[in-house]
Amino acid sequence: MMTAQTGTLFIVATPIGNLKDMTDRAQDILKGADLIACEDSRHTGMLLKHFDIRTKMISFHDHSHAGKTDRILSELLAGKHVALVSDAGTPLISDPGFPLVRDAIQRGIRVEGIPGPCAAINALVLSGFACEPFSFFGFLPPKDKKRRDWLNELVDEKRTLVFYESPYRLLKTLQDIADIFGDRRMIVAREMTKKFEEVIRGSAKSALNHFEGKKILGEIVIVIEGVLRKVRHE
Numbered sequence: 001m002m003t004a005q006t007g008t009l010f011i012v013a014t015p016i017g018n019l020k021d022m023t024d025r026a027q028d029i030l031k032g033a034d035l036i037a038c039e040d041s042r043h044t045g046m047l048l049k050h051f052d053i054r055t056k057m058i059s060f061h062d063h064s065h066a067g068k069t070d071r072i073l074s075e076l077l078a079g080k081h082v083a084l085v086s087d088a089g090t091p092l093i094s095d096p097g098f099p100l101v102r103d104a105i106q107r108g109i110r111v112e113g114i115p116g117p118c119a120a121i122n123a124l125v126l127s128g129f130a131c132e133p134f135s136f137f138g139f140l141p142p143k144d145k146k147r148r149d150w151l152n153e154l155v156d157e158k159r160t161l162v163f164y165e166s167p168y169r170l171l172k173t174l175q176d177i178a179d180i181f182g183d184r185r186m187i188v189a190r191e192m193t194k195k196f197e198e199v200i201r202g203s204a205k206s207a208l209n210h211f212e213g214k215k216i217l218g219e220i221v222i223v224i225e226g227v228l229r230k231v232r233h234e
């Protein structure tokens with residue numbers, strides 16, 4: 001059971017591109033923590049430098065040695081406060097942290113979320129499609145057959161569908177969506193909160209027309225409208 005001496009594991013969201021999206025509370029928690037568990041200490045180091053935060057970092061991935069998770073858990077059990085961050089956005093959302101949070105809860109350690117940016121939620125709310133219910137799938141499978149199998153399984157889904165995608169696979173994925181979903185409404189949200197932010201609205205085919213022949217850079221979220229959604233809302 002949790003004791004009075006147990007520290008807190010803070011799950012701290014950080015910007016997805018625009019440093020002004022760093023909340024005051026995230027800064028306070030990172031300043032006050034005994035330890036920051038991060039994916040890449042060079043990346044997080046730059047964020048900390050910008051906000052003049054000098055807390056010690058420890059690198060952490062889901063695939064890091066189990067000893068790393070144990071070390072963080074024992075720091076927490078010893079009363080230390082640990083802040084978990086990822087390279088960008090909300091930890092655990094297509095980012096490391098799930099086993100650590102699960103194990104901390106199992107051991108009775110207090111866990112607190114410090115909310116902030118998340119690319120999936122930002123793309124969902126600017127899609128113009130129903131936000132409830134929605135399903136988030138993280139990254140689509142990189143292998144062609146598996147990706148098409150996934151998409152085929154989802155073609156009758158009533159929920160709004162949210163995916164992360166790499167710029168290198170975008171054209172292939174859009175072609176798959178065009179083949180499987182036809183002219184279903186969708187958006188491609190690229191570089192959100194950054195200088196070259198763009199949201200392409202229409203069908204997969206119109207998105208293909210937009211991107212074909214261009215060098216596709218940056219970070220991308222795809223949102224597809226669920227089937228019957230239009231009917232329900234008209």
Ligand code: SAM
Pocket residue numbers: 016017086088089090091092093094095117118119120163164165166189190191192193194219220221
């Ligand atoms: N934990 C992060 C979050 O809360 O959004 C996501 C981490 S995941 C490793 C990175 C992926 O999120 C990118 O490949 C892209 O699909 C999406 N993403 C992150 N930042 C983005 C942005 N500014 N614009 C569009 N997509 C973004």
